[in-house]
Amino acid sequence: MGERMAGPAIRAWNTARVLADAGHAVRLVTTNGCTLTGGPFPVLTATARELRGHTTWADVVVLQGWALERMPWLVDDPDTVVVCDLYDPMHLEVLAQERDLDLLSRHEQALATAAALSGQLRRGDFFLCASERQRHLWIGHLSGVGRLTPALYDADPTLRSLLAVAPFGLPAEPARRGDGPGLRGAFEAIGPDDPVLLWAGGVYNWFDPLTLVRAVDLLRARRDDVRLVFLGLAHPNPDNPEMGVAADLRALAAELGLTGRHVFLNESWVPYAERQDWLLDADAGVTTHHDHVETTFAFRTRVLDHLWAGHPVVTTDGDSFADLVRAEGLGAVVPPGDPGALAAALELVLYDAAHAAAARARA
8 A cells, every 4th residue: 555556456446535535434454554544534554463453443344355364363253344355356367466476386385265255255244356257267166165045035036135246446536646756757769649548557477568559560560650668677565575467568678679769667656646647648548458368357457547548449358348349339359369450440440539538439
């Protein structure tokens, strides 16, 4: 929890804001370090032992990730309502995240992650996810651990009293430029009129930035002013090391002679409160991923940032936001792993003024 935050922290921060605005007494507590101050509620760092005081204070504990593993006393506590936020399907994510490790370590991590989620599904009084696709995933898991009983079904055959969709990612306020330099100020080689594509988030193993770089290499042959900016390579959580695909991205951009000319890599992480300056400097958003199970159930917050900024969006097919972009005419959807189709889509949203204007209006 700090000025630089990734998806789980962003979701926790905004959930707490909404609850506080509704009149609830809220504490936002992290075990991973905190530099946020001056908010409408206390934001605190706690050791595993110190967490007990906070759960004793609370009537309802909303948790995500590995938090229940650090609070085992909640498993048998009948007086505290436990809400498990399952928006991050981390048992699928870890299959790609740990790809750089040996097979035995990956196997152990996958089993541990699945066990942690199963523990939440057995204990939780209520569950949250971020999309209808995710809801299908978690209904299957809840069934597998015995939570879908005849009594529950008779009382609520929709199961929404147990598992609800709580999407997030769009701030209540419109995107407005602040005092930050933006991406055009950060990279002198990007001119004021150059068309800019923005990758609005981190670079992780489940994404496919390499096909995107190859597409830009194809596009620059006929559109020499095309620019692609990656918002951040270093994860804001120091517990999350850089993944192998980030090194592959640097190497490929350099090999193709794109670095600093057509592809720009921000090695740090743009502060959450300044991201709109980078978004509003861009002309279109892009996100590309592989065809695998993590994609199917992911919820890409970065796509909503692009819509917040009014961008046309180019995305790989296969996730719920690809369905949204296609259905609402918000940009272009391309097959996974196809640099030629991707280059054509990028050219459409950057250089076809009528198409881009229509997509922006719908966004």
